[in-house]
Amino acid sequence: RPLCLGVGGGGLTLALVVIGGSAVELQGNAYNGLLIAINPQVPEDEKIIPNIKEMITEASFYLFNATKRRVYFSNITILIPATWKTNNYGKPKQESYEKADVIVAAPYWKHGNDPYTLQYGECGEKGTYIHFTPKFLLKDRLIDIYGSRGRVFVHEWAHLRWGVFDEYDSERPFYISGQNQVKATRCSSDLTGIYVCEEKICAQGNCVINHVTGLFKEGCKFIHDKSQNASSSIMYMPSLSSVVEFCDASNHNTEAPNLQNKMCSYKSTWDTIMSSADFKSNFPMIGTSLPPPPIFSLLQSQDRVICLVLDVSSIALLGNTCRIGKTYIYAKS
Known part of the structure; x- marks a missing residue:
């Protein structure tokens, strides 16, 4: 200016x-x-x-x-x-x-x-x-x-x-975990939900794996359960009624390919805030x-x-x- x-x-x-x-x-x-x-x-x-x-x-x-x-x-x-x-x-x-x-x-x-x-x-x-x-x-x-x-x-x-930065990523909504499982990019990983596909490529609404990337094909979404026990995280989805905290070291998902992990060297949002x-x-x-x-x-x-x-x-x-x-x-x- x-x-x-x-x-x-x-x-x-x-x-x-x-x-x-x-x-x-x-x-x-x-x-x-x-x-x-x-x-x-x-x-x-x-x-x-x-x-x-x-x-x-x-x-x-x-x-x-x-x-x-x-x-x-x-x-x-x-x-x-x-x-x-x-x-x-x-x-x-x-x-x-x-x-x-x-x-x-x-x-x-x-x-x-x-x-x-x-x-x-x-x-x-x-x-x-x-x-x-x-x-x-x-x-x-x-x-x-x-x-x-x-x-x-x-x-x-x-x-x-x-x-601090977002713990979701619309460009990379899924990732392959250390257990070689496809997971939704989120924090904490305790947030529950189901994988639903809304595209015609999916049979009966089931998500389909892309054998080249190992991830779900386009059209698959992670739909959160309305009833949750997880209390974090505000930088992921504060709209969920159970979410009242930031992710800390005890529940931070270091595997998720989001900006918080990228920009803050895999440090949790709460630890970043407390610094x-x-x-x-x-x-x-x-x-x-x-x-x-x-x-x-x-x-x-x-x-x-x-x-x-x-x-x-x-x-x-x-x-x-x-x-x-x-x-x-x-x-x-």
């Missing part, structure tokens, strides 16, 4: 985009400063803000239990675009869309309505932001596909905050009481005019660069 300055025939034009960075701080056991911003191009809908609040509130308690009473969400800011009608909202100070940890914006073509986290770093490195679409927040029928919004948020938060700076001096809350629900602040962006005043008493033109005092400005005619 660069700082762009230009000089044209009509005078000086300034376009400024501040390089963002998460302001979320862990204070005690509470995350404070989480910024959620709605894109100005998102049509106004009265359900979006209440659904965001409901999602984060559910996520806070789910995260608290998943981290064994270590962390929860406390103070949350929702930034409402200037394109929406005004209300008794607060005014932003340093908050802006570019600095948001979570954005609500139109689908990106590659992901559709799938929630995702922009994650460029290596294992353990923080991501850039979480992206939710308006449809994901508004259409309750999508809950049957993705699971509850709060659970999905915790899955994405683990990507963003702790730099983060958040937990170096953080301890579980004592007692059995739940943390307080999150507190939300609603701010609304406003259109602003930025005036740039320059002292032009000392100007020098060096090629395409204009020097004003000690400031260098790229000049384009």
Whole structure:
């Protein structure tokens, strides 16, 4: 997100985009400063803000239990675009869309309505932001596909905050285990289900082995049992009601060909999370009481005019660069 300055025939034009960075701080056991911003191009809908609040509130308690009473969400800011009608909202100070940890914006073509986290770093490195679409927040029928919004948020938060990766792999849904058996790529391997083929190549719905690869042919799927005993993992499928934990060293599936194993040298998600700076001096809350629900602040962006005043008493033109005092400005005619 660069700082762009230009000089044209009509005078000086300034376009400024501040390089963002998460302001979320862990204070005690509470995350404070989480910024959620709605894109100005998102049509106004009265359900979006209440659904965001409901999602984060559910996520806070789910995260608290998943981290064994270590962390929860406390103070949350929702930034409402200037394109929406005004209300008794607060005014932003340093908050802006570019600095948001979570954005609500139109689908990106590659992901559709799938929630995702922009994650460029290596294992353990923080991501850039979480992206939710308006449809994901508004259409309750999508809950049957993705699971509850709060659970999905915790899955994405683990990507963003702790730099862990998915334990499924749609490109490699199966692998051959050390016992020379075809298994579904998952964590933990205790999750039960059946292998079903929905294609015509399969006889009576049974999956067929490709004798070249040793894996199931295309069309085979692993369908999870609705009733499960396995409690992990959130980075595999938080939509399963029994899943309330991250995979740890005791149940991590090191054979699965997924990104978590590839990027984190076969280290479990929980071990990766516990290696983060958040937990170096953080301890579980004592007692059995739940943390307080999150507190939300609603701010609304406003259109602003930025005036740039320059002292032009000392100007020098060096090629395409204009020097004003000690400031260098790229000049384009």
